[in-house]
Amino acid sequence: MMRAIRYTDSLDGITPGMLDGFFDGWAKRPSPQMHLRVLQNSQSVILGIDDQSVQVVGFINAISDGVLSAYIPLLEVRGDFRGRGIGTELTRRMLAKLKDFYMIDVLCDPRMQGFYERCGMTPAAGMMIRNPAAVAKL
Numbered sequence: 001m002m003r004a005i006r007y008t009d010s011l012d013g014i015t016p017g018m019l020d021g022f023f024d025g026w027a028k029r030p031s032p033q034m035h036l037r038v039l040q041n042s043q044s045v046i047l048g049i050d051d052q053s054v055q056v057v058g059f060i061n062a063i064s065d066g067v068l069s070a071y072i073p074l075l076e077v078r079g080d081f082r083g084r085g086i087g088t089e090l091t092r093r094m095l096a097k098l099k100d101f102y103m104i105d106v107l108c109d110p111r112m113q114g115f116y117e118r119c120g121m122t123p124a125a126g127m128m129i130r131n132p133a134a135v136a137k138l
């Protein structure tokens, strides 16, 4: 039987040691310590926790101006926990938390658009800069 995942929007008791295995595929992977700082500095987070292994297995974060706009920079489910609805549940819970903002934006690859459409979002064009050297400076 698959283990139940506990969802929380609190970082109470979360340590870097509970944040292994994320940033899959990144050229330069932020450390678990950096990851915790990212979560602490976010306006909102939702974590999916596997209590048996005491590990975070999925997370989503949002940053915001606190008035009109919220942006979702990161969503990831650990590779060994994908395909069982955790990413959808994290997104659903985050969109519920952000529901009173005028604009809620996500940048994603075109292949991910179906996933976000199923979560109630609309496709749009976007622009970006990525600076891998910045990860090393953190």
Ligand SMILES: CC(C)(COP(=O)(O)OP(=O)(O)OC[C@H]1O[C@@H](n2cnc3c(N)ncnc32)[C@H](O)[C@@H]1OP(=O)(O)O)[C@@H](O)C(=O)NCCC(=O)NCCS
Pocket (backbone or CB within 6 Å): 024, 074, 075, 076, 077, 078, 081, 082, 083, 084, 085, 086, 087, 088, 089, 107, 108, 109, 111, 112, 114, 115
């Ligand atoms: C995207 C991600 C968070 C989904 O998490 P998950 O827990 O596996 O998601 P769910 O089980 O709720 O939903 C799975 C659905 O997501 C979609 N999906 C997941 N990864 C996808 C990908 N790389 N391309 C296209 N669709 C994808 C599929 O439609 C899949 O549906 P299926 O189960 O019918 O195949 C996870 O694959 C992940 O962490 N990927 C790496 C990081 C990433 O790409 N994050 C998104 C940034 S915009």
